Structures are given as structure tokens and as C-alpha cells.
Amino acid sequence: MVPPLALDIDGTLTTRSDQIDPRVFEVLPAWEAPIVVATGKSFPYPVALCHFLGIPEQVVAENGGVVCADGQVSFQGDRDRAEQAIEAFRDRGGDLGWDAADTTNRWRESELAAHIDADEELLRAVAEEFGLEVIDTGYAYHLKTPGVEKGDGLAAVADILGLDAGSFVAIGDSENDVSLFGAAGDSYAVGNADKRAKAAAETVIDGEYFDGTLGVLESLQAEA
Ligand SMILES: O=C(O)COP(=O)(O)O
């Protein structure tokens, strides 16, 4: 029997050019165990991914700020505080770096994210003043409530599903996956992962992006 999976999106299910690898649409719908999509992206993105994959909406979004399983949704984190901090960031000349539509933050419930080219030093200074933290996923800086983590989100989803988080295999690529690796029973960092993810993972693989992830999924299937 294949194990349940906890899968990051960016850097893990994507290609080098940030698209969902089309092979995701073959492999994940056929996976014969639960899948939790655990991401830093806002809630609609993983929900849409599950929807179009035709798999249950089992989702950890916003680095643990939003958790959804079995038709229930819960929220963690202090978005108001993140908004106040961003106001201070802007007052000091900071720019989140998004266009007017800001589809990165438009539906965020618990945290806010800045473009990877935004002023990191200023963002970190403001975060500290407001008792928040900055997580660098390699795709964005997330200004978030300390203690809200993907790993706790996985534990919450597992609980709802009546599973042990330790039965999950997690695959990810960045520092926002460290807690996920801690909560899961086994963990893999893809070859493009950052230092923190690589240090935290049980196994670091050579394959990059979804090539790497697919290699892990195939070996899990071969062992099952
Ligand atoms: O939202 C991000 O910055 C990264 O998203 P991810 O957690 O799916 O890699």
C-alpha cells in the first residue's frame, strides 16, 4: 500500500519555469492513498489544484494559516497584524512588488506575502517590531504569525482524516517545508531545495522540481 502524501506546490509539483508539471495530472489522481497539498500560496490555489486533479480538497494553505479537510475549514494567524506591519513597511518606502490586482494576497486570510525582489531587510525589521516573522520560500517572502506552520496544518488534516501524521511522506523544497518534514513520518527534499529544507529532510534527492518528486513517488510505488 502506498503511503499518504503531503506535497508542497512551488518547486515540488512545478517545473523550472513555475508551471504545474503536466505529469502531476497523471500521477496524483491515481495515487491510492490520501494526498494533502501543503503550500504557502493562498487558499484558492491548492483548492483549485485539488479540484482540477479530481482529488479531495485536503489542503494546508498560507503555511498553515488555513487548513481544510472533510468539508471543514479553520484559520490560524493574525492577518490584521500583518496588515499593520505592511502599512508600516509602505510608510518607510517598502513596496510589496505586486500589480494592482495583487492575486498573491487578494484572498489571503492569515498572512501577507511580498515579491521576492521586495526589500527583505526592511520587511524583516518591520516584522520584528510587530512580533511577526518572515519566511523566504524562494518564491516570495511571507510575513506571518510565528508558530503557524505547515506541519501543524498537516497534523490537523491527519486528525480530521483519522490518520497519523507520521504515516505521511512529505516532499518539499524550502524553509516553509521544514515543519512539514518534522510532522510527517518520512521526508524528501528535491534537488532544487534550499539549505534549510535539505538539512531538515530525511532524504535529499538529486532530481529537481517535479522530476525529483516523480522519482520519489515511483520508488514509493515500487516499494508498496
Ligand atoms: O507561496 C510560496 O511562496 C511558495 O509556495 P509553496 O509553499 O507551494 O512552495
Ligand SMILES: [Mg+2]
Ligand atoms: Mg515550495
